[in-house]
Amino acid sequence: MKNGIMMQYFEWNLPNDGQFWNKLKEDAPHLEEIGVTAVWIPPAYKGKEQNDVGYGTYDLFDLGEFDQKNTVRTKYGTKQELQDAIKALHDHHVDVYLDAVMNHKAGADYTEKFMAKEVDENNREEETTDAYEIEGWTGFNFPGRGDKYSDFKWHWYHFTGTDYDNKTGKTTVFKIMGDGKDWSSGVDDENGNYDYLMFANLDFDHPEVVKEMEKWGVWVSRELDLDGMRLDAIKHINDEFIKKFLAAVRKERGEDFYAVGEYWKQDLDSLDEYLKEERYKVDLFDVPLHYNMYQASEHGRDYDLTKILDGTLVQNHPTLAVTFVDNHDSQWGSSLQSAVKDWFKPSAYALILLMKDGYPCIFYGDYYGVSGNPPVHRGIIDNLLEIRKNHAYGEQNYYFDHPNTIGFTRVGNEQHPKSGVAVLISNGENGDKVMNVGKQHAGETWKEATGNVEETVTIDDEGNGQFIVHGGNVAVWIPENAPQDPKQDARKDDAEEES
DSSP, X not given: OTTOOEEEOOOTTOOSSSOHHHHHHHHHHHHHHHTOOEEXXXXXXXXXXXXXXXXXXXXXXXXXXXXXXXXXXXXXBOHHHHHHHHHHHHHTTOEEEEEEOOSEEOSOSEEEEEEEEEEETTEEEEEOSOOEEEEEEEEBOOTTTTTSSOOOOBOGGGEEEEEEETTTTEEEEEEEOOTTOOOOSSSOOTTSOOOOOSSEEEOTTSHHHHHHHHHHHHHHHHHTTOSEEEETTGGGSOHHHHHHHHHHHHHHHOTTOEEEEOOOOSOHHHHHHHHHHTTTOSEEEOHHHHHHHHHHHHHGGGSOGGGTTTTOHHHHOTTTEEEESOOTTTSTTSTTOOOOOGGGHXXXXXXXXXXXXXXXEEEHHHHHXXXXXXXXXXXXXXXXXXXXXXXXXXXXXXXXXXXXXXXXXXXXXXXSTTOOEEEEEESSSOEEEEEEOOGGGTTOEEEESXXXXXXXXXXXXXXXXXXXXXXXXXXEEEETTOOOOGGGGGOOOOOOOOO
């Protein structure tokens, strides 16, 4: 994704008004204008109820077309509205990645009886009871859709686990028993074996399941004219299946069909191993970088900024890392709540949008606001996007040499006149740093482009300048009289200084 920018185009608390696909369609020209090259859209298929964000997946083949779960539309709108939005995005040169939720199914149509064992929730390899008969919600026959697009019906033997016994009302992790059935291999080893996450958990060792899910991947990619997918919860899914699934879809859609996986873990070794297993044919979200930025925002001047890239994907696999500040899982009130504090978000976005490596992903909640509230950070993100488009080119120099003030420069290139950028980030007092922007900039006057610093900097004969930053803030410097966002003056972020 050369100089590409992804936007996660949803947040957890969108209204259930069925207008979201229409909003996305209307927003397509603006997304192109600000430089967004791809949008990751929410799960677009029927959930267990109309208000479901999409992760309580009921019917992957119902994109808002059939009367199921007391609704035709999804939370976001109808299938036709979605297709219209995607066409508008493509008309404006914006790719579309669908959030593919394949780990589990929810909202079954009827219960079935089968044998299961209870397991320790903290160690799923430890069975705590003998096998006994339970009544689980595992029967899916999709009465509203019937056999259109697929005649496959789901039964208990297509799942490895569930969490509720309708006979007794007991809620726990049940391991479904049957010939050759077991938790899947090729999953994360957290909790002993992290195959089971929630609801009725798909058995990716069952050949019928593999065949059906591959069929769906090919179908939905063609039906929606997708350019890629965000793969949900992949640390819970057999890695061999993901390989087969992407091979099947790419055979239909082409080898450049994009895929990024959500492997929510801070441990770089686990992410390294996963990338190796997938033969480096899928990108991953840089969860370690997110947590580094979260910790930086929590600890203020006590955080050593020189370590902010340590243990991250972008440092170790720069071409496979999707860098992000926050997303729907990290925002306040979500299951993995770890939102970067507002005072540090301008610095975090400057890092992911202006440094050379990584495929940056902007969060809808940061740009458009959360729960209908006005956005806090849209001004600075617009400003940084404009700077990225005009200036963030060429080789990069790091100046990660002080625990409270770090910086980097991009020297620019001939293809982009007046390109080049210098970034300084502080989490403590006012700071300054001599940084090199290349001899080709000798004699130039550089200005601070976010409105945070009034003074200018003159570049010496060796390409060095002494750049400054105010405490607890970010400063972004560009050549004076360079192309710039006219809305820049509107950006005055209320960043708190942390001490």
